[in-house]
Amino acid sequence: xxxxxxxxxxxxxxxxxxxxxRCNYSSSYSPSLFWYVQHPNKGLQLLLKYTSAATLVKxxxxxxxxFKKSETSFHLTKPSAHMSDAAEYFCVVSDGWGSSSASKIxxxxxxxxxxxx
Amino acid sequence: DTAVxxxxxxxxxxxxxxxxxxxxxxxxxxxxxxYKQDSKKFLKIMFSYNNKELIINETVPNRFSxxxxxxxxLNLHINSLELGDSAVYFCxxxxxxxxxxxxxxxxxxxxxxxLTVL
Numbered sequence: 001x002x003x004x005x006x007x008x009x010x011x012x013x014x015x016x017x018x019x020x021x022r023c024n025y026s027s028s029y030s031p032s033l034f035w036y037v038q039h040p041n042k043g044l045q046l047l048l049k050y051t052s053a054a055t056l057v058k059x060x061x062x063x064x065x066x067f068k069k070s071e072t073s074f075h076l077t078k079p080s081a082h083m084s085d086a087a088e089y090f091c092v093v094s095d096g097w098g099s100s101s102a103s104k105i106x107x108x109x110x111x112x113x114x115x116x117x
Numbered sequence: 118d119t120a121v122x123x124x125x126x127x128x129x130x131x132x133x134x135x136x137x138x139x140x141x142x143x144x145x146x147x148x149x150x151x152y153k154q155d156s157k158k159f160l161k162i163m164f165s166y167n168n169k170e171l172i173i174n175e176t177v178p179n180r181f182s183x184x185x186x187x188x189x190x191l192n193l194h195i196n197s198l199e200l201g202d203s204a205v206y207f208c209x210x211x212x213x214x215x216x217x218x219x220x221x222x223x224x225x226x227x228x229x230x231x232l233t234v235l
Contacts, residue, residue, distance in 0.1 A: 023200045032221045036226075038158075041229075042228060043121070043207055043226035043227050043228045043229055044160075044207070044209075044224075044226040045226070046224070046225075048200075049223060051221040062200075072119070075187070088158055090160065096220075105162060107159075107160040107162075109157075109158070109159055110158045110159070112158075113137075115168070
């Protein structure tokens with residue numbers, strides 16, 4: 001069975017400082033991993049995804065994430081936070097699609113990122 | 118142009134009523150989804166359709182009935198609404214492989230429908 005754990009429900013950083021949002025997963029197969037961002041009162045938007053190619057994945061808005069199989073982690077980072085980064089971030093694990101069995105996509109519980117001026 | 122659209126954006130209704138939420142995607146995708154996001158932001162998949170065929174049906178009360186008239190539309194009908202149904206409902210779509218959704222697929226989300234049951 002697969003699962004995903006976002007270790008922090010809320011992260012607050014100062015503008016211009018680094019961002020680290022943590023995500024750990026478990027999966028029976030070789031998973032795909034995603035980070036989505038949700039700005040207030042908006043739908044979710046893909047930031048980046050890992051699909052068994054390069055383990056360091058670069059996304060939009062300067063975000064990147066590194067897939068570490070030995071640590072079963074997929075943490076999201078950004079070198080310098082911007083006020084517009086304030087949002088909810090979701091880590092997602094997906095595997096074994098293509099069948100009619102129960103859901104193969106699991107969302108983490110989300111991490112709210114706040115940016116202090 | 119809006120890629121995934123939902124109507125209505127807000128829905129306020131009384132307990133016991135029946136309501137529908139509509140979703141349309143103009144991306145040419147094969148698979149569409151409905152998610153429920155509760156007040157704590159927890160997101161859970163409810164249904165998924167691939168080319169009008171139901172492929173995921175999570176443990177959702179049978180008061181919820183999805184309908185896909187064509188692969189660009191996936192509507193959600195809810196009978197006998199209850200207080201616990203209050204949530205934000207998101208529609209999403211993804212482009213798939215020849216045999217259904219792929220785990221690598223990116224999902225494109227609609228803006229959400231905030232349902233409030235009084």
